[in-house]
Amino acid sequence: MSFFYRVFTPTEKSIWANEIEAFLEKENVGLTFYGVVEEESVDDLDAAPVELLLFDPDENQIASLVYDSLDDSAFLADEIEEFQDCVDEMLPVCNREWAHEKLAKTKGCYCFTVFDAGFGPANWDRLATLACWLREETNGIEQSDGGQITNESGEVILVVPDDVDVEDDGEGGDQTSVDVAADEQDDVDDFVAALRIDGTWVEKNVDSEEAFAEFLRGEP
Numbered sequence: 001m002s003f004f005y006r007v008f009t010p011t012e013k014s015i016w017a018n019e020i021e022a023f024l025e026k027e028n029v030g031l032t033f034y035g036v037v038e039e040e041s042v043d044d045l046d047a048a049p050v051e052l053l054l055f056d057p058d059e060n061q062i063a064s065l066v067y068d069s070l071d072d073s074a075f076l077a078d079e080i081e082e083f084q085d086c087v088d089e090m091l092p093v094c095n096r097e098w099a100h101e102k103l104a105k106t107k108g109c110y111c112f113t114v115f116d117a118g119f120g121p122a123n124w125d126r127l128a129t130l131a132c133w134l135r136e137e138t139n140g141i142e143q144s145d146g147g148q149i150t151n152e153s154g155e156v157i158l159v160v161p162d163d164v165d166v167e168d169d170g171e172g173g174d175q176t177s178v179d180v181a182a183d184e185q186d187d188v189d190d191f192v193a194a195l196r197i198d199g200t201w202v203e204k205n206v207d208s209e210e211a212f213a214e215f216l217r218g219e220p
Contacts, residue, residue: 006111063118084100097196
């Protein structure tokens with residue numbers, strides 16, 4: 001099954017081959033790419049690539065990258081609607097409205113298809129570096145399959161947690177029940193999260209299962 005890592009952007013600014021190549025070289029990211037063009041353009045040396053195949057320093061193919069514009073894509077609008085539905089299954093509840101509004105403003109999407117070699121720590125960091133730059137350049141958000149969504153600053157705002165029950169509280173909202181054992185508090189990878197409170201982002205360092213449970217409940 002393919003694994004996708006996306007950057008959704010609210011701008012029509014398309015950053016592509018030459019700009020990406022310049023960034024990779026300037027920042028010494030450790031990635032190179034091969035551009036794939038449409039079949040009818042294979043003999044045109046000036047044809048713009050429609051896909052970039054990304055390679056690590058050992059020449060392992062770790063991912064491919066495509067860019068889809070909402071104006072030209074036959075499927076991006078439907079994909080965005082699917083993600084709108086996904087947001088309603090993610091936590092914390094307090095961040096859902098912002099994510100819905102951001103997705104509704106999407107104009108384009110950079111989509112990485114990550115291959116097996118891309119999941120090694122070094123190669124994942126390389127892909128994340130490129131995705132982070134694309135996000136910053138386009139004021140976008142990041143999303144990974146079955147994983148998380150970030151805000152424009154790269155802070156995690158929504159996740160699909162395991163073994164968490166979300167129940168209707170009877171007052172039009174959701175109540176999250178998260179039980180965390182004391183001896184499991186160090187079993188979570190550290191990450192920087194953010195909560196949308198009174199129209200602003202409040203940063204939260206998630207460095208334990210207890211902090212993770214607080215984040216899921218929307219507690220600063």
